[in-house]
Each structure stands twice: as structure tokens, then as C-alpha cells.
Amino acid sequence: MTYKVSAKAVLVSILSIGSFVAPGFASTSDAPITVNVSVKRFAYEPSQITLKKGEPVVIKLTTEDVAHGLKFKELNLNTKIEKGKTAELAFTPTQTGDFVGHCSVFCGSGHGSMTLTLHVTD
Numbered sequence: 001m002t003y004k005v006s007a008k009a010v011l012v013s014i015l016s017i018g019s020f021v022a023p024g025f026a027s028t029s030d031a032p033i034t035v036n037v038s039v040k041r042f043a044y045e046p047s048q049i050t051l052k053k054g055e056p057v058v059i060k061l062t063t064e065d066v067a068h069g070l071k072f073k074e075l076n077l078n079t080k081i082e083k084g085k086t087a088e089l090a091f092t093p094t095q096t097g098d099f100v101g102h103c104s105v106f107c108g109s110g111h112g113s114m115t116l117t118l119h120v121t122d
Contacts (some may be wrong), residue, residue, distance in 0.1 A: 030056060031056075032055075032056035032057050032058045032090060032092075033055065033056070033057050033058070034057075034058045034059075034060055035049055035057060035058070035059050035060070036060050036062070037049075037059055037060065037061050037062070037116065038062055038063075039061050039062065039063040039068045039070075039081055039103075040063060040064065040065050040068075041065055041066065041107055041108050041110060042103075042107070042108065042109075042110030042111060042113055042114045043114060044061075044070070044101075044114065044115070044116040047115070047116060047117065048116075048117045048118075048119065049116070049117070049118050049119070050118075050119040050120075050121060051093050051118060051119070051120050051121070052093070052120070052121055052122070053093050053094065053095065053096050053120055053121065053122055054092060054093065054094070055092065055093070056090070056091070056092045057090070057091065057092070057093070058088050058089070058090045059088070059089040059090075060086055060087075060088055061079065061081045061086065061087045061088070061089065062081070062085070062086045063081045063082075063083060063084070063085075064083070064084060065083065065107075066083055066107050066108070067080065067081065067082050067083050067105050067107070068080075068081045068103050068105050068107055068114075069081065069103055069104030069105035070089065070101050070102075070103065070104060070116060071101060071102055071103075071104035072099050072100075072101040072118065074099050075091070075093075075099055075118075077089055077091055077101070078104060080104070080105055081105075093118070093120040095120065096120050096121060096122055097120055098117060098118070098119050098120075099117070099118045099120065100115050100116070100117050100118075101115065101116040101117075101118065102114065102115055103115075
């Protein structure tokens with residue numbers, strides 16, 4: 001039995017396999033993962049993010065209501081987000097654990113309860 005396979009079919013198959021990353025396995029690329037976070041009085045959404053130690057990440061923060069900030073004192077990370085704009089917090093976690101970030105720009109009466117938790121695993 002003879003099969004005819006087009007070059008296009010072979011190329012599509014190779015590209016599909018090349019872009020597949022099985023769960024639990026790291027990508028061969030060092031491209032950071034991007035996590036989008038919406039910020040508003042008085043919450044981050046999502047309020048918890050799980051990351052892997054040693055894998056680069058960019059947290060993209062957007063706000064529409066007022067200026068906010070995000071500071072992780074233990075990780076030496078800090079950024080401000082202007083109203084109607086996006087700010088990026090790019091880093092590579094180097095230690096495991098739970099890290100709680102707080103809004104670093106006073107934004108009203110619920111400001112003190114604004115937190116974002118990073119869970120960094122091996």
C-alpha cells in the first residue's frame with residue numbers, strides 16, 4: 001500500500017509537535033510566561049498566582065479606576081500602575097515559598113487589605 005503525503009501535511013505535523021509542551025515539562029524556550037492581573041479598589045484579580053522556581057515570568061498589571069502599585073518586599077519587586085495603563089513586573093523566581101505583595105500606592109479606605117499572593121514551587 002502506498003501513501004501520498006504532501007509537504008504541507010508534513011510541515012504542519014512537525015510544527016504542531018514542536019509547539020506541544022506536555023504538562024510538567026518545561027519549554028525549551030526561555031521566553032517568560034505572562035500572567036495578566038486586573039487591579040481595582042481593593043483587589044487584584046487573580047489574587048493568587050502559582051509559579052515555578054527558575055522560570056521567567058512577566059506579570060502584566062492593568063487598572064482603570066485609580067493608580068495602584070504592587071510591592072513584594074521579600075522579593076525586592078516594586079511597580080506602580082497608572083490609571084488606564086499597564087505596568088509589567090518581569091522577574092525569575094529564585095526561591096520557593098509563599099510571598100504576599102501589597103498595594104504600594106494609597107488608593108482609599110480598603111488599601112491595607114489589597115494583597116496578591118505568589119506561590120513559588122519547585
